[in-house]
Amino acid sequence: MTSPKKDKVLLSGNHAVAEAAIRAGCRFYFGYPITPQNEIAEYLSEHLPEAGGVFIQAESEISSINMVLGAAVTGARAMTSSSGPGISLKQEGISFLAGQELPAVIVNVMRGGPGLGNIAGCQGDYFQAVRGGGHGDYKTIVLAPGSVQELVDLTMLAFELADKYRNPVMILADGLIGQMREPVILPEPVRHFPDKEWALRGAKGRPSRFSRSLILNVRRMEEHNWKLQRKFREMDANEIRFERYLLDDAKLAVIAFGSAARVAKGAIKRLRKEGLKVGLFRPITVWPFPHKKIRELAGEINEFLVYELNAGQMLEDVKLALAGQGEIFFYGRPGGVIPTPMDVAKIIGSRYYQRIKRKAK
Amino acid sequence: MKKIYGRPKYLKARKFHYCPGCGHSLVHKLLMELMDELNIADRTIGVAPAGCAVLAYDYMDIDIVEAAHGRGPAVATGIKRSVPELVVFTYQGDGDLAAIGTAESIHAASRGEQIMTIFINNGIYGMTGGQMAPTTLEGMKATTAPKGRETRRDGHPLDLSSLLAQIPGVVYAERVSVNSPRGIRQTKKALEAGLRCQLDNEPGLALIEVLSMCPINWKLSPVDSCKWIDEVMSKKFPIKVLADRRIKTTRKAVSGSVD
Amino acid sequence: MKAKGKIKIDQEYCKSCGFCIEHCPKQMIVLAKIYNLAGYYPAEAIGDDCTGCGICGLVCPEACIEVYLDQP
Numbered sequence: 001m002t003s004p005k006k007d008k009v010l011l012s013g014n015h016a017v018a019e020a021a022i023r024a025g026c027r028f029y030f031g032y033p034i035t036p037q038n039e040i041a042e043y044l045s046e047h048l049p050e051a052g053g054v055f056i057q058a059e060s061e062i063s064s065i066n067m068v069l070g071a072a073v074t075g076a077r078a079m080t081s082s083s084g085p086g087i088s089l090k091q092e093g094i095s096f097l098a099g100q101e102l103p104a105v106i107v108n109v110m111r112g113g114p115g116l117g118n119i120a121g122c123q124g125d126y127f128q129a130v131r132g133g134g135h136g137d138y139k140t141i142v143l144a145p146g147s148v149q150e151l152v153d154l155t156m157l158a159f160e161l162a163d164k165y166r167n168p169v170m171i172l173a174d175g176l177i178g179q180m181r182e183p184v185i186l187p188e189p190v191r192h193f194p195d196k197e198w199a200l201r202g203a204k205g206r207p208s209r210f211s212r213s214l215i216l217n218v219r220r221m222e223e224h225n226w227k228l229q230r231k232f233r234e235m236d237a238n239e240i241r242f243e244r245y246l247l248d249d250a251k252l253a254v255i256a257f258g259s260a261a262r263v264a265k266g267a268i269k270r271l272r273k274e275g276l277k278v279g280l281f282r283p284i285t286v287w288p289f290p291h292k293k294i295r296e297l298a299g300e301i302n303e304f305l306v307y308e309l310n311a312g313q314m315l316e317d318v319k320l321a322l323a324g325q326g327e328i329f330f331y332g333r334p335g336g337v338i339p340t341p342m343d344v345a346k347i348i349g350s351r352y353y354q355r356i357k358r359k360a361k
Numbered sequence: 362m363k364k365i366y367g368r369p370k371y372l373k374a375r376k377f378h379y380c381p382g383c384g385h386s387l388v389h390k391l392l393m394e395l396m397d398e399l400n401i402a403d404r405t406i407g408v409a410p411a412g413c414a415v416l417a418y419d420y421m422d423i424d425i426v427e428a429a430h431g432r433g434p435a436v437a438t439g440i441k442r443s444v445p446e447l448v449v450f451t452y453q454g455d456g457d458l459a460a461i462g463t464a465e466s467i468h469a470a471s472r473g474e475q476i477m478t479i480f481i482n483n484g485i486y487g488m489t490g491g492q493m494a495p496t497t498l499e500g501m502k503a504t505t506a507p508k509g510r511e512t513r514r515d516g517h518p519l520d521l522s523s524l525l526a527q528i529p530g531v532v533y534a535e536r537v538s539v540n541s542p543r544g545i546r547q548t549k550k551a552l553e554a555g556l557r558c559q560l561d562n563e564p565g566l567a568l569i570e571v572l573s574m575c576p577i578n579w580k581l582s583p584v585d586s587c588k589w590i591d592e593v594m595s596k597k598f599p600i601k602v603l604a605d606r607r608i609k610t611t612r613k614a615v616s617g618s619v620d
Numbered sequence: 621m622k623a624k625g626k627i628k629i630d631q632e633y634c635k636s637c638g639f640c641i642e643h644c645p646k647q648m649i650v651l652a653k654i655y656n657l658a659g660y661y662p663a664e665a666i667g668d669d670c671t672g673c674g675i676c677g678l679v680c681p682e683a684c685i686e687v688y689l690d691q692p
Contacts, residue, residue: 028443054442058435059468066432066465070408070439073426078439096429200424200440202404202447210418212409212427362626362688366677377682381635381660386681542643542675576637583637 007186013148013177014039016184017107018047020155021079023189026105027053028078030067032060032086035119036175037109040081061086065093065106072102073211075199077159081107083175084117084125087133094168095134098228099213101198103162105155106140107171109178112336120336121175121259126313129172130287137225139232141169141239142287144257148182150284156187161239163194165231172286174309176259176338232288241284242293246272250279251356252303254348255294255318257283259338260309266341267348276352286314294321303355305329305348309338327355369393371402371422378416382583384481384573385413387539388452389420391549392479395556396423405448406440408433412454413488414481431462434469437476448559450477455494456486459521466525473530473565477555480522480568483575484594491578495519498597503578518597522570526603532565533558534603538572538595540587547600554610561609572598624690625672627665633684634662640676640685649676 011019018040021029029044041057048055054071058064064080071078082090087108097104110125112118129142141161145151151173158169200211215221245265247253256264261282271278281297283290297304304326306315311334318328331347333339339347368374371393379385396402402423409417411430418425428436433451441449458466458480469476485503486492493503493510496518500509510518526534533555537548548571555567572594574586581589627649629640634656641649646669651661663676663685672689 028439030439056438056442056472059464062432063435063465063468066429066435067439067442069428070426070436070441071443072439073436074406074440074443076443078443092429093432096427100427200406200426201444202406203422203424204403208402208418208422208424210409210425210427212418212425214415214427362624362690364686365672365689366674366685366687368683368686372683376633376658379681381681382637382639383681386683387679390681390683542679545678583639584642587639587642 008183009186010181010183011148012039012179012181013151013173014109014179015043016148016152017081017155017171017173018043019186020152021105021159022047022051022053023187024077024156024159025190025193026077026079026159027051028068028071028076029053029080030056030058030064030078031080032058032064032082034083034086036111036121036178037081037083037107040107061089062093065090068104069093069097069100069102072097072104073100073200075196075201077103077163079105079107081109083109083111084113087125087128091134094140095136095138096213097168098138098140099136100211101166102211103166104168105158105162105171106168107173110172110174118336119175121177121309121338122334122336123174123258123260123309124313124334125172126286126308126310129170130289130317138228139287140167141165141235141285142172143169144172144284144286145177146258146262146282148177148180149184151177152184152186156190165235166198167231172258174259236288239285240288240290242290243282243284245280245282247279247281247297247301249277250301251277252305252348252352253297253301254278254280254305254307255314256280256307257286257314260307263339263341263344264307267345270341270345271349271352276349278348278352289317289321291317291321294318295323295325298322298325302326305331305351307331307344310334369397371396373420373422375419377420379413380577382574382576382586384483384539384571384575387545388479388481388548388571388573389417391545391552393421394549395553399553399556399560401448401556404446405450408437408440408449408451410451410453410457412457414452414454415488417452431457431460432465433457433462434465434474434476434478438469438472438474441474441476445475448556450479452479452481454481454487455483455496459495459519463521466521467528470525470528470531470566470568473532475559475563475565477559477567477569479552480570481573482570482598483573485575485578487575487578495521496598498594520598522568522603525568529606530565531568531604532563532606534568536570536572536598536600536603538590538600540572540574540590557610558607563607563609565606572600623671625670626688627670627676628686628688629663629665630684631662631664632656632658633682634660635682636660636662637681639679639681643675643679645673645675646670
């Protein structure tokens with residue numbers, strides 16, 4: 001497909017992420033085919049070289065994440081993308097990126113799992129994304145878009161945050177957003193990039209340096225870990241993003257992210273027309289997770305409904321956030337089933353009637 | 362009196378942690394001599410492996426990046442594609458290159474990445490305490506083959522360099538050994554040829570395999586380890602040029618050295 | 621006139637591998653009788669037959685042998 005000339009275009013999620021990456025200054029993409037994100041690689045194979053970048057279809061997802069590491073250590077903006085099984089393969093590489101303090105963007109277009117799973121959209125990789133995924137004490141910033149426009153905006157943000165914190169950032173999309181087409185406004189290409197004096201490009205005019213995550217001395221390793229933890233605390237303090245939708249007078253708050261939140265919004269619109277006071281709290285960063293904001297909700301709202309396309313993952317973060325306050329109802333659909341707004345409205349409505357209307361009598 | 366030989370300036374003034382008679386020490390020395398002689402120290406990046414040479418940056422006074430086990434060629438690909446003017450080499454052992462990193466080794470070669478891969482073949486896994494490697498010879502004992510390698514159970518030793526040499530993207534491949542004065546000089550020439558492939562913009566990967574002594578894990582003295590390479594190991598892994606597809610050069614002698 | 625050479629071994633780096641001893645054409649390198657801080661008996665030069673051929677320096681894995689040559 002040809003590169004968009006106008007800045008408002010109809011794009012599929014996968015194409016949008018690719019185009020946004022180019023505009024964010026990404027000049028290196030290394031990836032391996034896996035459905036439902038192949039269009040990202042296909043788009044970049046054509047357009048990244050046009051932008052002066054390098055595209056390699058690597059021999060595996062393991063090899064791609066390591067190529068990203070190589071480009072990142074020289075100071076370049078580099079990206080890889082995959083889905084479930086491929087993201088599992090990348091975990092060692094992501095841990096190395098975090099340990100070596102290198103910026104990188106990893107896109108996960110989630111599909112059904114576990115194992116080979118299926119190619120339908122799903123949210124079953126939440127734990128893998130936000131609990132670290134790979135070995136060791138580290139975190140990646142995880143951004144969960146709810147629309148193709150948001151996917152574009154969060155891709156631009158991902159590269160910025162990766163460079164700002166010298167840490168890998170994950171974009172947690174799903175097959176639904178990856179494949180669907182929506183009109184988007186594309187941003188201006190980034191022209192100014194941060195200076196990376198830490199990069200390795202040959203020891204000219206300075207002492208030689210090395211980039212590594214092996215620290216045999218345990219006290220120095222502990223110190224390094226606390227340094228990383230301070231970074232993660234800074235991310236927690238500064239980078240939380242979320243959306244509040246019709247929560248001001250709500251009696252029941254739905255908590256959902258990504259495509260599930262999109263569908264839930266549709267359900268809530270229906271229910272509001274029937275007079276039910278339902279609202280939505282949508283984390284946009286699922287790491288750092290907006291624990292405090294959810295805890296604040298418990299001041300005015302007592303009923304929570306967690307809706308995700310998995311068997312209960314973000315649910316645990318919500319439970320942690322609420323710390324026993326309020327009542328949580330969980331509705332989850334793992335395996336790639338995507339209920340319609342009508343289906344979800346029935347579930348929310350029925351819970352609302354059980355918990356709220358009845359109590360009012 | 363004039364000093365005609367000494368410690369190369371890009372070898373840091375630090376005692377090697379390598380065992381007495383280890384091939385790594387010799388290869389590190391030769392490589393750092395070349396950094397000086399070819400004047401490329403400030404535009405070279407080395408990719409260190411998981412293995413005894415994981416601490417290569419403690420000795421080599423050039424920019425070094427650590428790679429996960431076996432992934433050196435992928436990391437080197439990212440570096441070289443990002444800054445093509447750099448001289449980039451991977452430094453890998455048998456496990457790194459021929460076991461866990463087999464795919465990365467083959468595909469970097471297949472793509473013709475303009476990097477040099479230095480393959481330190483000691484027929485065993487040194488750092489982790491002497492387990493069997495893909496290159497362990499039949500009958501050779503290892504901690505995971507206590508009665509010696511048996512082809513029926515463990516497969517034959519793998520000569521990955523010969524496989525790689527068949528790939529058109531490999532522009533130069535040579536096997537040498539550091540087990541004798543002659544071998545050491547030959548190794549230095551081979552390493553220089555490998556580096557020159559990048560300096561001459563040859564369209565592909567240079568692979569230099571070095572048969573290296575591992576006295577502790579072979580349970581031989583350093584001098585006997587050198588003999589064992591001559592008498593046994595090089596019969597299975599012959600010392601020779603495995604591929605030469607260079608366009609610009611044929612084998613050049615390093616000026617000043619006598620073979 | 622025979623070329624006159626001299627070697628200097630940094631004995632704290634030596635690990636007694638024996639390569640210099642094995643390959644010296646004049647057989648003028650031996651193991652010292654006193655061990656170094658790491659517990660190895662380091663190599664040391666004896667006599668004054670050194671021709672400055674440089675083989676010991678070449679084969680030393682620890683890069684701890686300096687070779688000097690009297691050049692007329």
